[in-house]
Amino acid sequence: MRTTRLLALAAAAALTVGLGATGTAVASGSPSPAPAAAEPVVFTVGMLGDIDSANPFTGIAAESYEIFQLEYPTLTEYASSDFSIVPGLAESWEESADKTTWTYKIRSGVTWSDGTPLTAKDVEYTFNRVLNGEYEQTNYGSYVENIAKVEATDDTTVVFTVSKPSPIMEKLYVYILPQHIWKDIDEKAVTSYKNEGTPKEPTVGGGAFVMVERKVGQYIRMQANDNYYGGRPAVDEIVYRIYKNEDALGQALKAGEIDFAEGLNANVAKSLEGVEGITTVSAVYSGFDEIAFNVGAALDDGTAIGDGNPLLEDVKLRQALQWAVDRQALVDKVLGGGGSAGSTVIPPIYADLHLEPANAFGYDPEKAKALLDDAGYAEGPDGVRVDSEGNELRFRLFSRSDSPTSQKSSEFVKSYFEAVGVAIDLKVVSEDALIEIVGQGNFDMFEWGWVVEPDPNYQLSTFTCANRSYKDGEDIYANLSDSFYCDEEYDSLFEKQSVETDSAARAEIVKQMQQKLYDDSPYLVTFYYDNYEAYRSDRFTGFVPQPDPDGALLFQYGTWSYESIKPVVKAEQGETGAPAASESGVNWPVIIGIGALVVVAGLVGALLARGRNKDIDSDDRE
């Protein structure tokens, strides 16, 4: 018996050592992340999702857009400092005095990554492709809505004729594609065209990087474009690796498998704080969460739908509820401090557009109660307020099963509302069920959020009368509006801003609209949340936040960081540059602790087993 056991142990030991040896052998053989003299500088980003497609007419995931903007230029770009409009592929642009044309001057002497000249013809081709293609419009339709004609008058000039003035004309975020490649992909082939580069045939682009490899669900490799008009980046290669959960992402950063972790959650980000060689960033972000009220569900033609509680149509009630919620407490308790208290639907990250209302709803439950009393909602016998006809202020609040944040924040809001005598029935549903419930108007309140683009048009359009639900045949479908807010004055302001091409004048209108929404309160904006990122500051430096100084370092509107990061210089490398995980970073106490835990568990198990075996054996021997 003893020999068998020894053998087993020996075998196990051999196996472990063998595997370990294989591991280290391969590890040293694989490309080391520490850049030596001639070795390419590889910047590895870990992220949680894969791109959904590498074809700019198909992909919609945030990860896809990150790749597209690396590969393809746009006419103008959003400045890293404050999202103002700065030159991109175009060096200048001008709206004609009669507001019927826009003339873009394209940089001269630019070439695609394969050496072919990049001219105004490519711009003309790309926009015409979007204008004339049904499939091509799915991603870019909103940019070409008002464009009647696109013409390259010479190699560096493109003239757009517009059907009506539009502020979007100076932020045409359409990726300019090489005509000599895409002309061979017709309107049918484009729907299934993958556009994935290979080491032998990288994609042809005009941005800072081009794609050289994609392993679906695993990684994407991008190579610096020598011909990039902005100058070749210091990084030779970007690798995006996909991890399935935040914990693994954090561990990969610690182990040095990646240089940058995108999309961490608060817990993992906190666990990385103070780790040597790692810098964590709680970046201000363009997203907000809200409690939306059903202010009177109806179709776009005004036909009432749904079973929403009509009491919420009273603006006085909604305003009273705004005073009942402690938004800062939500930020502290739900977001762990990673965010700021919410006010209007254009987040403060867009400093030029965001309105900080002068008449801010603070946290004042007494005031909320007083307002409710004044509005005629007296406290009923069981503490729940009632209106003059005896209807209880009792509402359904839907939260999303897909989001722990949504559920937590709904719990808090429920208790805040109940503290002022408004009863809440919490319901948790999946997002796709909720979008249907909301579209049919079968709700009173729900918790959700939006991510707002630098151009406010889309976000503001979610409150227009025309964007309420619509009927297609017999079926009712959700449109963009999820509060069913409908106001004539708001709609006319919306029309006005959509044709105002002077950005300062437009910002004024946009602020008026925010004030109107704030006062009418179809939404109770709870908070603006942060986006957590972390990177190996012992390896790379020179990140550019957008906006300055506390914005995101990657996944921006633009590729600012990718173009300016550099590896940490060699002198420092000598000291800290060793692959972090192997020699220096071993945390023996942790390993010993875990080992001890396993031994204890094993001993307890053995004792239990022995006791039990004895029993069985004695029974057996009778």
Added chain:
Amino acid sequence: MSVLPDIATVPVREHPRTGTWSSPTLRYVVGRVLSAFGTLVFVVLFNFFLFRVMPGDPISLYTRGRAMDQDQLRALRSQLNAPLGQQLLEYLTNPFAGGVDSIRFNEPVWEVISPRVPATLLLVGTATVIATLVGVWLGIRSGWNRGGRFDKVSTSTTLVLYSMPEFWFGMIILIVFSVQLGWFPVGGLSTPGTDLGTPAGWLDVAWHLVLPVTTLAVIYFAEYSLIMRASILEERSQEYVQTARAKGLMDSVVRRRHAVPNALLPTMTLVFLNLGFVIGGAITIEYVFSIDGLGSLTVVALQGPDVPLLQALFLLFSAAVIVANLVADLLYGWFDPRVRT
């Protein structure tokens, strides 16, 4: 001329013996195949209707936050909103496509599924083989010498491992071996840029697979070992084993030639049942070690949900279980004549 006709005319009831195919055997095989086919047809239809009664509006969810007009949305919905009869017909002609693309990936579902099959097969297949070998060996050892020191150590270890939560166990393994010791990668199937067509590439994949396969094998082998131990215990007390011993056979021969073949049957059933679930992947393990197989694809498909993709995956998983069951049944019939009659 002389002997053969005689035998043919005499109605001798064939005695079923291991490894021969006779007419009851044929009936058994046909019966099993038909029943498996019936189950499959039922699952195919059930699968179709199951996904048609699910509430929700995935198209609106996927397009939320995007500027799309109603015509574009209508086009997207048209494939999900086609008349039920037409959908069923398309579905039956090709259950994995049915003319419907994955909503999330914008590709025919089979093109989404197929590249992810090898990763899952490699992971769960390797783990199953290792777990079976180790588990069966441990089970025989400890069962045959019940109460011995080997049995005590092995059984208690097995019980501890068996009761370990997969996610937690995987995460511990990952933190110790990948982060602290730095021996293995944190996630993925290969180092970016490695050419998988070369021996170095294969080694790289093997290196990436060590931790997930080990974790999964450890979780599986405990189950096999416990079952194997139990059935060996049962066989050991049978009279035929005593007879074999009484004949004066060596202990190891009694074990190997007499007890083990009989004791293997329950374990075999379990292995084949689990094989059916191989294709479903080890969702937790794929999630912990960031392996892009069918398990993690299912998680992605559930978010939304991506109905066409989910439907195809469910069908694939149920078909795999049915086929594995059929194989197990047939093999069982081959190994154990009692089943056939």
